[in-house]
Every structure is written in structure tokens, then in C-alpha cells.
Amino acid sequence: MRDIALVAFAQTDHRRTSDEHSEVEMLMPVLHQVLDRTGLKTADIGFTCSGSSDYLAGRAFSFTLALDGVGAWPPISESHVEMDGAWALYEAWTKLLAGDADTALVYAYGKSSPGSVRDVLTRQLDPYYVAPLWPDSVALAALQAQALIDAGHTDEPALAGVAARSRRDAADNSHAQLRGSVPHGDYLVRPLRTGDCPPIGDGAAAVILAAGDRARELCERPAWIRGIDHRIEAHGLGVRDLTDSPSTRLAAEKAGAFELPHGLKGMGGAPTVDTAELHAPFTSQEVVLRKALRLDDSVRVNPSGGALAANPIMAAGLIRIGEAAARIHRGESDRALAHATSGPCLQQNLVAVLEGDPR
Amino acid sequence: MSKEPVAVVGIGQTKHVAARRDVSIAGLVREAAQRALDDAELRWADVDAVVIGKAPDFFEGVMMPELYLADALGAVGKPMLRVHTAGSVGGSTALVAANLVAARVHGTVLTLAFEKQSESNAMWGLSLPIPFQQPLLAGAGGFFAPHVRAYMRRSGAPDTVGSLVAYKDRRNALKNPYAHLHEHDITLEKVQASPMLWDPIRYSETCPSSDGACAMILTDRAGAARAPRPPAWMHGGAMRSEPTLFAGKDAVSPQAGKDCAADVYRQAGIADPRRDIDAAEIYVPFSWYEPMWLENLGFAAEGEGWKLTESGVTELDGDLPVNMSGGVLSTNPIGASGMIRFAEAALQVRGLAGEHQVEGARRVLGHAYGGGSQFFSMWLVGSLPPDS
Numbered sequence: 001m002r003d004i005a006l007v008a009f010a011q012t013d014h015r016r017t018s019d020e021h022s023e024v025e026m027l028m029p030v031l032h033q034v035l036d037r038t039g040l041k042t043a044d045i046g047f048t049c050s051g052s053s054d055y056l057a058g059r060a061f062s063f064t065l066a067l068d069g070v071g072a073w074p075p076i077s078e079s080h081v082e083m084d085g086a087w088a089l090y091e092a093w094t095k096l097l098a099g100d101a102d103t104a105l106v107y108a109y110g111k112s113s114p115g116s117v118r119d120v121l122t123r124q125l126d127p128y129y130v131a132p133l134w135p136d137s138v139a140l141a142a143l144q145a146q147a148l149i150d151a152g153h154t155d156e157p158a159l160a161g162v163a164a165r166s167r168r169d170a171a172d173n174s175h176a177q178l179r180g181s182v183p184h185g186d187y188l189v190r191p192l193r194t195g196d197c198p199p200i201g202d203g204a205a206a207v208i209l210a211a212g213d214r215a216r217e218l219c220e221r222p223a224w225i226r227g228i229d230h231r232i233e234a235h236g237l238g239v240r241d242l243t244d245s246p247s248t249r250l251a252a253e254k255a256g257a258f259e260l261p262h263g264l265k266g267m268g269g270a271p272t273v274d275t276a277e278l279h280a281p282f283t284s285q286e287v288v289l290r291k292a293l294r295l296d297d298s299v300r301v302n303p304s305g306g307a308l309a310a311n312p313i314m315a316a317g318l319i320r321i322g323e324a325a326a327r328i329h330r331g332e333s334d335r336a337l338a339h340a341t342s343g344p345c346l347q348q349n350l351v352a353v354l355e356g357d358p359r
Numbered sequence: 360m361s362k363e364p365v366a367v368v369g370i371g372q373t374k375h376v377a378a379r380r381d382v383s384i385a386g387l388v389r390e391a392a393q394r395a396l397d398d399a400e401l402r403w404a405d406v407d408a409v410v411i412g413k414a415p416d417f418f419e420g421v422m423m424p425e426l427y428l429a430d431a432l433g434a435v436g437k438p439m440l441r442v443h444t445a446g447s448v449g450g451s452t453a454l455v456a457a458n459l460v461a462a463r464v465h466g467t468v469l470t471l472a473f474e475k476q477s478e479s480n481a482m483w484g485l486s487l488p489i490p491f492q493q494p495l496l497a498g499a500g501g502f503f504a505p506h507v508r509a510y511m512r513r514s515g516a517p518d519t520v521g522s523l524v525a526y527k528d529r530r531n532a533l534k535n536p537y538a539h540l541h542e543h544d545i546t547l548e549k550v551q552a553s554p555m556l557w558d559p560i561r562y563s564e565t566c567p568s569s570d571g572a573c574a575m576i577l578t579d580r581a582g583a584a585r586a587p588r589p590p591a592w593m594h595g596g597a598m599r600s601e602p603t604l605f606a607g608k609d610a611v612s613p614q615a616g617k618d619c620a621a622d623v624y625r626q627a628g629i630a631d632p633r634r635d636i637d638a639a640e641i642y643v644p645f646s647w648y649e650p651m652w653l654e655n656l657g658f659a660a661e662g663e664g665w666k667l668t669e670s671g672v673t674e675l676d677g678d679l680p681v682n683m684s685g686g687v688l689s690t691n692p693i694g695a696s697g698m699i700r701f702a703e704a705a706l707q708v709r710g711l712a713g714e715h716q717v718e719g720a721r722r723v724l725g726h727a728y729g730g731g732s733q734f735f736s737m738w739l740v741g742s743l744p745p746d747s
Contacts (some may be wrong), residue, residue: 055416062699079451229438232437342426347429
């Protein structure tokens, strides 16, 4: 199997509103930054893949305009997933694995500010039986949080602790929307308070993937993708155990998250990862993911502040992978896990295991 | 680096109609997927991953419907990807699924594309103006008609070519039990007498709005060896994109289409497409796009595509049959239309196309395009494995 690495990552400063910019204008600086970091130009890229949602833009084929921003001339090999950019990265990874390209540009963006994202996300639900009732994303997350509390997996003070830790960590992240000490606030939907919920905001992110020696040329310490997998669960909340995330566990197994680090097979003893960037927009979802991924206190969880500090929909999952890779690039991590989610109450989950070369 | 050969071992379609009021969206996609599994004689448990595609979510009013469709497509506990590349999406979806097999990430993949246009109104789904962008309020026909005019001017094609294409495709559709339009009383005169919608495009030269789904089972060499019926083998596949609007764009024959075809031909070892390819399923939503794409795909020299059409070469019994199934002109569930082209190409080389089978079809092209002629996806399938 080919070695493929994430060699560059860039993101916007995430903001509650960005009225003065179109989606394309929001994305353009990020595309330039990520290309500049590698010295590559659009024409050098072997494959381009993006993730976004027409529903956030309020218009069909919204991604076609972003392509104009990429500068797809001469014509490029390109594709798009109507999913978080983490899945666009997965598609690009398989393209590189097959040997069809040596480099890939992956980007994602979302502007939630023009509409009511809680209402918009109800349109993801079963259109005949559930969506007509307009149950919003916070209400559904609150169901999950209450189930966790009822099962004795957490309590409200513990959730407040997750929120405080995330925003404290975000103080060092200049891109984050909510940073430092943030009041835990009033109940939004019991048992979730405003502090348990992600900020609503606009943002974009981009990464560059490269295979083998190309990755070593483009990055001093590439973040090698040792495994990546994603799994989906049933849509109906009534048939799922909301206190667990079997799809995350299975994706992590398939991605090799529970195996020993690359090259250390049989040595044992070492923690499997030192860092985890989890896409948990609600504090309660971190509880579910920590359990599914068997993360103990030795693992640094969401040093970026995670989705509680900035959650630009459609880009937030890709940002988790980018943040994990950036820590490897900077030498702050040797083996990191990155996670992305989609759908109500963690319905669909992706896990990637990234590794730096031994030091 | 060697890639795993990719085989199509199962194909399923719904009977495409204007409105499937008897099934939900989930029921519609399940029907096509089950037929593909039946063709491959596989069970839901044999599928390792699901790759689904459709055109804009606004057409049904469901945001990211793959989430809701996970149960109906047996995807629970499996990887599920959702592709969206405008009108080319059906082809792109098949290519993304094929790549999972080629990269040896999965052994057997279910890929499916659908549109249930009766849930809303595609004309208005495509007409949501935002500030500072030119409004295309006349739907797709309003966008494409000026490019057809440009083609006619450049090539000197007589006015009659468009109606010949429509007449042929609608007759071909009569031989395809899954086609939407079955116009048993169709005549060339009726096509030519139909109302003008977007000059020079007449009503009978446009595609219908359909409800429908198309599914394929893609698998590796081992999977193909177990298949009960002849597989179709993928010999080449590619996607190309270019910007929608810019000064250098040739809207009549976009460079991205030429580049995409050239990549597929290179992979498949096609030196002369006119000679080496036996038939083609080409995305023709408005009749004039047959001669236009024949040139863009290298089947005819620039300005000569209409001569192939006019001389009968593209008829079902011609030398290079095009759109044997009746094409997009007879069946257009937008998100599925590209995959139907890919699947019909595979049916031909499997020898399973029934009444619209081209005798001895060994290599057939499937083609899709989308957006303002800016997204292209194509594959070439053969009756024999690529390395034989």
C-alpha cells in the first residue's frame, strides 16, 4: 500500500457572521495559503475534491462557484462530496492509493450565518415522518445528553468541565470563534446549556495530500495517514443506543487506532495515540466518543478547542484532521487520531490515524 | 503500481416515470439496489460499502439524504459516501465507487444514483438567484440553447439534425422497458411540429422530468469470478472539471470534455474512438448535444458530428449506435441520468441489453456532463478484462 501524508493545512478565522464575503471569497485565501505552504500551484495538483452543502448556501450547485475560485484551467481532475470535507479527504486518499495521482487538494467550507442552522439541519431528517416535526439539532443532542446522564455516564458538572477545557485550550488557537473563559450560560434545551453547544459560524479549510517521496519533498515532517475509515448507523434515533457510538468504534478499529504505532508492532506498552481531535459539537458527544475510542487521560483531546470553539458546518471535520496533522508537522504529536461526524447524534463517523516519522 | 481490475456484475433500474407516488424516496432507491443485487445474485451482507449520488438536494427538499437512506440501502455499519457533481453526478458516483475497488479498499461496492423529481419542481430548484450572479431563470434549456445556436453557426448543420436525434432516441426508448417516455405513435413530423421552447430547441427535443434510480454492483477480480452472469470490465474512467464562466471557455466543445475523453482512451488503449468503440451512451438532454458531443468525444472531426447523425450512423442499427436505451431524451431522473449511461454501456458489453442490444458490442463508452458544461465523467467498459 502507498504511503500517503497530509502535508499542509490552512483554515480561516471562524466568525459568527461574514456578510461581507461570499463563500468563494471566504475560501480563496485558504486555498492560496495551503498552496503557498507547499509551493504548489493549482496546475500541479493531481486531484481536487471538496465538501460543502447546497442547503447552507440556499442554492442548488453552490459548489460550482467555488470551483471557479480554485482556478480550474486548464481543466482539472476534480470531484465533490455533499458531506463534510473529511469525506472529501477520504475520497482523495483512495484516489492517491489507486495511484491515479500523487498530490491532492481537499477543501471544505460552510456559511451558517445567512440562515437558522438549527432549522436548516432538520431538513436532514427522514422527510416523511420526522422532518415535518422540525426537531432541531440542539434538541436531538439534548436527547442524547439526557440518555447519557440517565445511564450514569456523565453529569452536568462534568459536561461543564468539557466545555471549560475546550475553550481554555482554544485560547491558543487564533482561528477559534469562542476562546478563553466563556460563561456556561442558561439552558438552551435541558440538560444542555449554551456552553455545551457549539458556536454557529462561518469558515473554510483546506489540506494537501501527497504520496511517498512527494510528501517528503513538500513537508519537513509529513503526517502519514496510517489508516482511515468511516461507518454509518441507522438514521432512526429510536433504533440506536444514543449512549454509544458503534460506528466510531468500528471505524477506529478499521483505521488501526487500537493497534500499536507503525514500526512498533510487538513492543507493546506505548499508548496508541498521544492526541485526539474529536468532532464533538456538543460536550455530551465527547463523552460518547471518548468511550467508543477508549481514550484515557493520557491522550490530549482537542488541543485546538475542538468544535466547541469553532464549528463551521461542512468544514469542522476536515479541520479536526488538519489540526491533528498540524500538531505532527510541528512536532507536538507523534501519533494522532482525528475524527469527523455527520448526521443527528453522531450518526456517521470517520476516524483517521496520523503518524509522524520517528524522532 | 497495479490497480485492481473493476467489474460490473449487477445492474438494477427502476421503471422511470413522471411520478412514483407509490413509493417513498427510500422505497425507490431500495427497488433499484435490490434489482442490482438480484442480477449479481448477492445479498445485502455481501456489500462492503455504499456510494450514492444525486443532483441538488433541493430537488427533493432533503438535505444530505444519504443519512436518511442509510437503512434502506443496507448501509448500517458500513462506509457510505455521497457524491454531488451536478448533472455528471451519476457518472462521478460510479467512478468514486470503482476507485474504492481499484485501490483495494473494498472488494464489493454498491453504487446508486437517484432523483425523485416529482417531490418538487426541478425547474425552480435550478432557479434560485443570489445577488451578483446572473440569473438563469429559464431552467437548463435557457442556458444551453445559445450554445446550440453557436454550434449550428460554426458547423453549418442543417436545422433538421436535432429532430432526427429526438426521433431516434424516442424510438430506441420503445425497446427499453425501463425508459420513461414510450411514445408509440412518434413520427419525425410530430417532433418537428412540437412547440418551440428555447429556439432552436423544441418540446420533443428536450428531456422529461423523471422519478428513478439506477444501481450497480462493482467488484474485484475475485468477485467477478463468482458472478453468475458475464461481467462488464472497466477499461478506463476519468473526471474533468473547468470553470463555469470565463472568457476562454468554448461552451460548444469544452476542453474539459476533450481532456476527459483523452484520459479514458489512453487508459483503455483506444487509438481511434470511431473505429475502436462499438457504441456509446452519451448524456444528451437536448437533442443537438448528440452531434456536439460526438465531436467533443473525438468520434467526428470538428464541425462534422451532425453528418454522423444525419447519415444514420448513430441509429441503433448504424455503425456507431448512440443512446440505444433512448438516452436522457427519453429518461431523465437528473441525479441518476449519468449512472444510467454508465450502466447501459455495461449492459451492452455484458450482452444483456435485451431489445436494444447492439450485436457484438465489445467496447462501449458511458458519458455524463453537468453544470454549465463544466463537469465531465466518463468510463469505457469492455466484455473482456482489461489485461486480456
